[in-house]
Amino acid sequence: MSRAFPDTALAADIAAGLARAETLFESQLSSSFPAVNDLCRHVARYRGKMLRPTLVIVSGLAFTEDGETLSGEHDVIAATVEMIHMSTLVHDDVLDEAEIRRRGATVNHLHGNEMAVMLGDYLISNAFHLCSRVGDPALNLRLGEVTNTLCEGELVQLSRRHDLTLDENTYFEIVRRKTGALVGVSCELGAMLAGADASASAAMRLFGESLGVAFQIQDDLLDLLGDEQTVGKSIGRDLEKGKLTLPMIMHIARTTGADRSSALRAIEAKDGAALRTMLMRSGAIEAARARAVEIVEDAKRGLPATRRTHSRELLLELADRVVARNS
Template sequence: MSSAIPISPLAPEILTGLQRVATLFDAQLASDFPAVNELCRYVERYRGKMLRPTLVLVAGLATTDDGTPLRHEHDIIAATVEMIHMATLVHDDVLDEAAVRRRGETVNFLRGNETAVMLGDYLISNAFHLCSRAGDPALNLRLGEVTNTLCEGELVQLSRRHDLSLDTETYFEIVRRKTAVLVGAACELGARLSGASTADVAAWRRFGEQLGVAFQIQDDLLDLLGDEATVGKSIGRDLEKGKLTLPMILHIRGTSGAARTAALDAIDAKDGAALRAALTSSGAIDRARLQAVELVEAAKRELPTTRRTGARELLIELADRVVARDH
């Protein structure tokens, strides 16, 4: 966990905060039933980069002066967004029939789809319960909007599986909803809980959303190009499940003749090697990578003035890592 936080004057405060968030997360899920607790231990193992809670804490610190502590509500929202994220991972693995996640076997692989569906529901329910413990109806309302949007993104993506006519505009709308809105809310709510102005809160949301889209493009690239040992989860699932990702769309819409046919045939045959070869030679992979980098640059330009020493540098490094990561 600690290796995910860049070296920074803020690092000790963030790391202590993430420990509190992890404790709150685990305590929220604790059940009277050993069978439930056993399942929750799989979820603890899924805990990875903790990008979303980190962004809540960093946005919360960045918008206050040196020495001002975070509020308990920051911890609650940080744990809540991570729990929502975990619920989507558990259900996504059911949807993707994935066997590996964070270098371990998935809940659906180990315990069956039925248990994975219900464990995801338990996480969603606990996320809303935890959020309610902050006692601020505006937080519930905002996170309810976010998860509605997230589910819509997933439903639209499902409805467009195997649809070769998917354009980049629809792709970006799906990704904004299914991935970016939660990352945006993490930044927005972190800043809002520190009393940032309405204009600044909106800028934090835009920063997070653009970062979230870049994050998803990088995920698309890793699913296409990465190897399972490094990425630490099942790869090639997008091709397997008929999900058209940005490099595929850029290729299909930017080529004609034999180059286009080669990619369509590879998608049809679910031939990852042939698809990689086609998308590499057309430059579609490079173009997708460039779009992710440009989104990170655009995100950085959204950042409002920060008050805490070292906050801006830390945020810029976190943003750069989104597209530099290999897992």
């Protein structure tokens, strides 16, 4: 998610912070067993956008004075949230029976579900081992709470697979938990560690949660409309695994009679081509895209005042990029 930025000092600070976080990530996962190291090297390729660690760092910089550097604890939190995120990707690929991730083979495709499940567990355990280096127990508590929240979201989603009565409220509760919570805590803890007060830290959490929800809606759209080469992972898995996503829910809600029945049959038959045509014709695709943009705009309006103007501008741009991406 990083890019060339007019404030070269800020760009250098972000790049240095991400490099330190990546070093921590790799050293934490280092094992005396070659087989474990091979698996960890493979999953390290999953690091793509680095959105969550970037938000930890930029949120921290936003609440420091010009010339002030971040604490080493920012590096630890940045590496920790990325490790938690990686574990969810490994487990998601098992649940979705996905074969491609970051344009390469998934762990479950290469080594089977048992190995992938244990690797995901290994990543989670290492994440909490790593974050124990942070001195303030309140930060560890927040990461534990958010990981529980994330798992709750996944469990509710699993319990509602193939449920054609799923409504928007439940959908948003699921994605707020399974995607929004970790993005939110990345912003929150980055700000807290830099000295932001409770009100600003809470506002940063809400900003991040909204970005995470919008990110998930964009993922829904890419799963329906994208191609594997561009997106870089298996697509069509939501329909295949019986997950109703926002465009589908919106289409069902806005149609009646034969149109609605046709959509339900297409979902049950896992007919992606027919469903895409229906969703585009009804305007559900554009409605979902508009909702993601609306959520991002609301998040931007709620972003609290910060000490560094350029850091705040970058947070606003990162928000826009969440809904502009094609992978």
